[in-house]
Every structure is written in C-alpha cells, then in structure tokens.
Amino acid sequence: MAVFFVLAVCALVSVALVSYVHYASRQRRKGQAGYGHEQEVLKLPPGSMGWPYLGETLQLYSQDPNVFFASKQKRYGEIFKTHILGCPCVMLASPEAARFVLVKQANLFKPTYPRSKERMIGPSALFFHQGDYHLRIRKLVQGALGPDAMRALLPDVEAAVQSTLASWDGRVTSTFHAMKKLSFDVGIVTIFGGHLDERRKAELRMNYSIVEKGYNSFPNSLPGTLYYKAIQARRRLHGVLCEIMQERRARCEPGTDLLGCLMQAQGDDGAPLLTDEQVADNIIGVLFAAQDTTASVLTWIVKYLHDQPKLLEAVRAEHAAIRETNDGGRLPLTWAQTRSMVLTHRVILESLRMASIISFTFREAVADVEYKGFLIPKGWKVMPLFRNIHHNPDYFPDPQKFDPSRFKVAPRPNTFMPFGNGVHACPGNELAKLEMLVLIHHLVTGYRWEVVGSSDEVEYSPFPVPKHGLPVKLWREKNTMNFKSCETGNVEDIIV
Numbered sequence: 001m002a003v004f005f006v007l008a009v010c011a012l013v014s015v016a017l018v019s020y021v022h023y024a025s026r027q028r029r030k031g032q033a034g035y036g037h038e039q040e041v042l043k044l045p046p047g048s049m050g051w052p053y054l055g056e057t058l059q060l061y062s063q064d065p066n067v068f069f070a071s072k073q074k075r076y077g078e079i080f081k082t083h084i085l086g087c088p089c090v091m092l093a094s095p096e097a098a099r100f101v102l103v104k105q106a107n108l109f110k111p112t113y114p115r116s117k118e119r120m121i122g123p124s125a126l127f128f129h130q131g132d133y134h135l136r137i138r139k140l141v142q143g144a145l146g147p148d149a150m151r152a153l154l155p156d157v158e159a160a161v162q163s164t165l166a167s168w169d170g171r172v173t174s175t176f177h178a179m180k181k182l183s184f185d186v187g188i189v190t191i192f193g194g195h196l197d198e199r200r201k202a203e204l205r206m207n208y209s210i211v212e213k214g215y216n217s218f219p220n221s222l223p224g225t226l227y228y229k230a231i232q233a234r235r236r237l238h239g240v241l242c243e244i245m246q247e248r249r250a251r252c253e254p255g256t257d258l259l260g261c262l263m264q265a266q267g268d269d270g271a272p273l274l275t276d277e278q279v280a281d282n283i284i285g286v287l288f289a290a291q292d293t294t295a296s297v298l299t300w301i302v303k304y305l306h307d308q309p310k311l312l313e314a315v316r317a318e319h320a321a322i323r324e325t326n327d328g329g330r331l332p333l334t335w336a337q338t339r340s341m342v343l344t345h346r347v348i349l350e351s352l353r354m355a356s357i358i359s360f361t362f363r364e365a366v367a368d369v370e371y372k373g374f375l376i377p378k379g380w381k382v383m384p385l386f387r388n389i390h391h392n393p394d395y396f397p398d399p400q401k402f403d404p405s406r407f408k409v410a411p412r413p414n415t416f417m418p419f420g421n422g423v424h425a426c427p428g429n430e431l432a433k434l435e436m437l438v439l440i441h442h443l444v445t446g447y448r449w450e451v452v453g454s455s456d457e458v459e460y461s462p463f464p465v466p467k468h469g470l471p472v473k474l475w476r477e478k479n480t481m482n483f484k485s486c487e488t489g490n491v492e493d494i495i496v
C-alpha cells in the first residue's frame with residue numbers, strides 16, 4: 001500500500017514537472033518571441049508564474065495578500081505577471097494602467113467571476129455583464145440610488161442607525177456584526193421602501209445569512225456542505241422575492257423603490273425589460289454588494305476615531321454644533337446638514353483609503369492587448385490593485401498615517417478609487433457615504449465607546465476588518481453637554 005502511494009506521488013510529481021516544463025517553455029516562447037504587433041515584438045510583463053497549476057496561490061494565501069502584492073510591486077514595478085487561483089494574471093499598480101483597463105479600454109476587459117459565485121448570486125446580476133444589458137440595468141440601479149432617492153432615504157437611514165446604537169448600548173458587541181445588521185437594514189429599505197413586513201424581512205435575513213456563509217466555501221454540491229446549504233437558501237430567497245413581486249402586482253402597486261424600478265422597466269418594444277428571475281438576481285446582487293463592504297468600512301471608522309482622541313474631539317465638535325441646531329437632537333438630521341459635515345467627510349475618505357477594503361478587482365482580456373509595450377494575452381485575468389495605489393507614497397505621502405487633512409486637496413486623477421472606476425464603478429457609493437455620515441453623527445453626539453482587547457490584527461471576512469470584528473463596549477453619554485461644539489467656528493482648531 002505504502003509503495004503504491006509512493007509510486008502514485010512520484011507519478012503525480014513527474015506529470016506536474018513535465019507539464020511545467022512544457023508550460024514554462026510555451027510561456028517563454030510567448031514572452032521572448034512575443035506576439036507580432038505591427039512588426040513589433042511584445043513581451044509579457046515581468047514577474048513569476050510559480051508552480052504549475054498552483055502558480056503562486058499558496059504564497060498569496062500564506063501571508064497578508066497586501067504584503068504579497070506590495071512585495072511584487074517592489075520587485076517588478078507597476079505592471080507584473082503572476083499565476084493565482086488557476087489563472088495567469090497581469091497585475092496593475094499604476095493609476096494610468098487602472099484607468100486603461102477600467103475606463104479607456106473597458107470594452108477589451110470583461111468582468112469575470114468564478115461560476116460558483118455567479119450561481120450563488122444569480123447569473124443575471126449586473127456585475128457579471130457588459131454591453132447593453134449591463135448599461136440598462138445600471139441606469140435603473142443608479143436611478144434608485146441617485147441624489148433624490150438618497151434625500152428621501154435619509155429618515156430611514158437615521159432610524160436604522162439610532163436603532164443599531166440603542167441595541168448596542170451598555171453591551172460589548174462585535175462592531176462588524178452590528179454594522180452588518182445596520183447595512184442589511186439600510187439595504188432592505190433601499191430595495192423595498194419602508195413597506196416590507198417583519199415576517200418577510202426575517203425570511204430574507206435568515207436565508208441571506210446562509211447564502212453568505214456558503215459564498216466563500218468550497219463549491220461542493222454534496223448535501224450537508226455549506227455550499228449546498230447556501231444554494232438551497234438562495235432558492236428560497238428567490239422564492240420570497242417572487243412572492244413579493246406577485247403581491248405588488250396583485251395590489252397594482254409596483255412601488256418607486258429599487259424593486260419597483262426593476263419591475264416596471266420596459267424595453268424599446270414596451271414589454272417588461274426583465275423577467276422576475278432577472279429582477280431577483282439583481283436584487284440579491286445589490287444586497288450582496290451593499291452589506292459587507294459598507295459594514296467593513298464602518299467598522300474601520302469606529303476604530304480610527306477611537307484610536308485618535310484629538311481627531312474624535314474635533315469630529316464631535318462638528319456634530320455637537322449640528323445637534324445644538326437640532327434642538328439637542330430632538331429634530332432629525334436634514335439633508336443640508338449631511339452635506340455640511342466637512343471634517344467628517346474627510347475622515348470618511350481617509351478611512352476608505354487607509355482600509356482599502358476592496359484591494360483589487362478582476363477583469364479578463366477579451367483580446368490580446370498591448371499596454372506600454374507589454375502584451376496582455378487574451379484570456380488572462382487583469383487586476384487593477386486599488387490598495388497599492390492608495391498606499392503609494394508618491395500619491396499619498398506617509399501612506400500609513402491616518403490623516404484626513406490630506407483630503408483638503410483633491411487627490412490626483414485616478415489615484416483614489418475606493419468605489420472603482422468606469423462603467424462598473426459603484427452605484428451605491430452615495431448611500432454608503434450617507435450611512436457613514438449618519439452613523440458618525442449619532443455615535444459621537446450620543447455615545448462613548450472603548451475597544452475591548454487588541455485591535456491591531458486584521459482578519460479577512462473576506463474584506464479586511466480588525467480582529468474579531470472589533471469588539472467594542474458602547475454606552476450612552478448621559479450628559480451630552482460634555483460634548484462641546486467648537487466655539488471658534490473651526491473644528492480643526494481643536495487638532496493641534
């Protein structure tokens with residue numbers, strides 16, 4: 001038995017070596033001789049492809065992925081090749097290259113996701129598509145998340161924030177957990193308006209949380225596995241969404257929220273643009289895109305403010321002034337007030353930069369493409385590295401320092417892309433920022449908090465968040481007179 005095992009291992013290793021030699025020589029031929037391009041010989045970018053099939057996946061996952069990307073950039077420059085997760089890739093760490101792929105030549109690079117993820121979210125969700133279908137859905141989603149819609153949503157966002165903080169009062173809770181609940185509630189109100197009954201909400205929440213648990217698991221359809229359970233829960237989610245659509249149709253009230261916009265959209269011939277299946281895929285897609293992203297950034301904001309008492313004091317002063325105008329917090333926030341939070345807005349931008357929770361995105365070259373004399377072969381994955389750009393000292397001096405004042409001046413074009421860029425850039429960015437502004441307002445004017453345990457380690461869920469989701473004890477400040485507004489009229493005077 002042991003001999004058989006050793007022979008089997010030897011055979012596997014030999015096959016792997018032969019394939020590697022074959023693969024490497026093919027790559028060398030491609031890299032050296034290059035592809036003819038108007039008599040020019042194009043080379044592949046510098047870099048290393050690692051082991052056959054495995055590539056450099058183990059190196060990527062055996063360390064902080066950001067260290068992997070940063071060390072590659074240091075060694076090879078702003079464009080380099082590697083092989084991860086079974087795919088040859090070109091990574092791009094310069095603003096111009098990111099713009100080339102996401103904006104200028106976006107038609108040459110299509111979005112690409114593993115089939116298992118597409119199946120889990122729904123293949124008709126907009127982020128898997130390009131061209132006309134993508135543009136039409138995107139217009140609808142952007143409309144439902146535009147400035148007028150945000151203005152109308154403000155009271156609901158404020159109510160969700162107040163309820164989240166009230167249920168945290170006096171307890172130690174994982175900040176990430178609390179923020180996930182908040183961003184889910186805001187996602188629900190954005191999609192379904194304020195009208196969804198509690199039973200439906202609970203059904204959506206329960207099934208969505210099972211889908212989430214299976215999303216990053218190994219795609220194995222055997223009963224009992226996380227993936228299998230997630231696919232079942234996804235089916236139930238789809239069922240609930242179809243029932244909600246039927247109920248709305250029966251009442252002849254499709255609604256003006258995101259669901260209503262998608263249900264009522266018409267094609268050029270006047271027929272419904274989307275089937276119920278396509279609407280459901282897009283609703284699940286938006287819920288998915290909205291939740292963990294926003295929750296991760298909110299968690300980092302709580303940490304950054306906690307870690308910098310002087311900055312917190314200045315932010316508090318900005319909000320105490322607003323609270324005073326609002327009759328000591330008895331009146332709701334107005335839209336104009338959310339637009340006036342200058343320092344807080346900079347804190348949000350700096351948190352987005354520092355945390356860079358979406359470190360990179362994936363595209364796939366649909367043809368051989370030349371970029372700065374290098375060949376990006378058709379079928380290769382292309383990854384603009386947002387985090388590397390956000391942490392490059394040429395664009396953001398002293399990049400590891402949390403310094404909101406750097407945003408007094410607008411960043412250089414294409415150097416700040418927390419919400420992506422081009423045709424697939426995030427349509428939910430204003431909603432995410434509104435949640436952050438409102439959360440910060442109520443947090444700093446009504447509460448104090450302390451981090452429990454160490455918060456310097458990072459975990460990936462899959463976005464980076466402080467370890468254990470940042471456990472925090474939060475309590476209501478009884479005497480809000482302790483929170484002084486700034487008398488000089490300039491909150492930044494508080495920061496020395």
Ligand code: HEM
Nearest residue numbers: 126127289290293294297358361418419420424426428432
């Ligand atoms: C801080 C929170 C958020 C961050 C950092 C973020 C980031 C991003 C990024 C980087 C992309 C582009 C991905 C790519 O180019 O491959 C994206 C796309 C997207 N985001 Fe967000 N997002 C956030 C919140 C939201 C919210 C609240 C919503 C919806 C309510 C949302 C909905 C979407 C959708 C639908 C797309 C796909 C757009 C398309 O393919 O055309 N996101 N997001």
